[in-house]
Amino acid sequence: MKDLLVDVKFSLNDGRALFSQSLPDRNVVFWDPERPQNLDWDSILYGLLWKPDIAVLQGLERAKILFSAGAGVDHLLTGDRASYLPKDVPIVRFVDPTLTQRMSEWVCLQCLSHLRRSMEYARFQSNAMWQELQTPLARQVNVGVMGLGELGRDAALKLRALGFNVLGWSRTKKALENVKTFDADHLEPFLNQCDMIVGLLPLTEQTQGLFSYPLFKKLRQGVLPHGPVFINAGRGGSQREEDVLRALDDGILGGVSLDVFEHEPLSGDNPLWHHDKAILTPHNASVSDSRALAAYIGNQIHRFEEGKPLENVVEIDRQY
Numbered sequence: 001m002k003d004l005l006v007d008v009k010f011s012l013n014d015g016r017a018l019f020s021q022s023l024p025d026r027n028v029v030f031w032d033p034e035r036p037q038n039l040d041w042d043s044i045l046y047g048l049l050w051k052p053d054i055a056v057l058q059g060l061e062r063a064k065i066l067f068s069a070g071a072g073v074d075h076l077l078t079g080d081r082a083s084y085l086p087k088d089v090p091i092v093r094f095v096d097p098t099l100t101q102r103m104s105e106w107v108c109l110q111c112l113s114h115l116r117r118s119m120e121y122a123r124f125q126s127n128a129m130w131q132e133l134q135t136p137l138a139r140q141v142n143v144g145v146m147g148l149g150e151l152g153r154d155a156a157l158k159l160r161a162l163g164f165n166v167l168g169w170s171r172t173k174k175a176l177e178n179v180k181t182f183d184a185d186h187l188e189p190f191l192n193q194c195d196m197i198v199g200l201l202p203l204t205e206q207t208q209g210l211f212s213y214p215l216f217k218k219l220r221q222g223v224l225p226h227g228p229v230f231i232n233a234g235r236g237g238s239q240r241e242e243d244v245l246r247a248l249d250d251g252i253l254g255g256v257s258l259d260v261f262e263h264e265p266l267s268g269d270n271p272l273w274h275h276d277k278a279i280l281t282p283h284n285a286s287v288s289d290s291r292a293l294a295a296y297i298g299n300q301i302h303r304f305e306e307g308k309p310l311e312n313v314v315e316i317d318r319q320y
């Protein structure tokens with residue numbers, strides 16, 4: 001038997017039916033923490049995981065591949081689970097056009113909302129006020145995309161297509177058509193040119209707490225009438241929310257769009273909820289599509305069994 005064990009802490013909708021299509025010849029087992037004794041761990045070669053139970057990580061010691069059910073892998077590589085992660089078992093991230101497209105939609109929506117001052121217009125409308133605001137053209141605005149993986153590259157190109165002037169920053173320098181790129185050592189000159197920044201970074205030791213007050217102070221002032229904008233759909237651990245609030249309140253930032261938070265779900269009494277310069281979404285800028293996920297896992301397992309190289313394998317040392 002070459003079983004797949006699924007332990008994902010979100011709904012896969014009709015997961016059983018989807019896997020019976022993508023892996024018809026396999027036994028797909030959905031983890032049930034109430035009945036762990038029913039599992040024959042030796043028959044399980046693959047794990048599909050999102051915030052798995054520790055018992056699952058322990059049981060998968062002899063697995064051939066662990067799949068993350070999302071683009072991120074910090075749920076496996078940081079925190080309590082990290083020390084239980086089976087050694088020497090490759091981890092494959094979920095990379096799929098559905099995930100990428102959704103993220104780019106969200107990023108473009110946020111950049112346009114801040115450019116066209118939609119929060120202010122919403123307030124005018126609720127007060128029946130006929131009032132116009134000045135806005136620059138997209139091409140006068142520098143948007144810096146931080147993180148140029150699959151998601152960041154696609155967002156950068158789509159922002160470019162909307163007319164924004166796009167810059168990119170990543171750990172190692174990447175080449176992208178019509179996008180001026182910077183590497184980790186050139187953070188300051190990058191920030192000094194940005195009117196908006198878009199965080200699409202993985203959570204690593206280097207990115208933990210990166211989006212802080214001193215960083216916001218380096219953004220370019222004067223192009224966006226209301227001040228520079230911080231947008232984050234990477235990981236909440238990369239931002240310091242106290243600093244975000246301080247920067248919003250003293251004008252260092254003119255607006256934020258946040259999809260991720262230091263602690264999720266964001267607590268009901270967090271002042272960000274009611275801040276008039278903040279747009280918040282509940283970590284759903286992009287979500288894994290069950291159908292696409294089942295097809296991807298089936299495809300990766302077939303590739304692997306045909307002796308083809310795995311795709312989107314995580315490099316443990318760099319943490320993504």
Ligand code: OXD
Nearest residue numbers: 070071072073286287
């Ligand atoms: C992901 C996420 O990593 O949804 O895919 O956060």
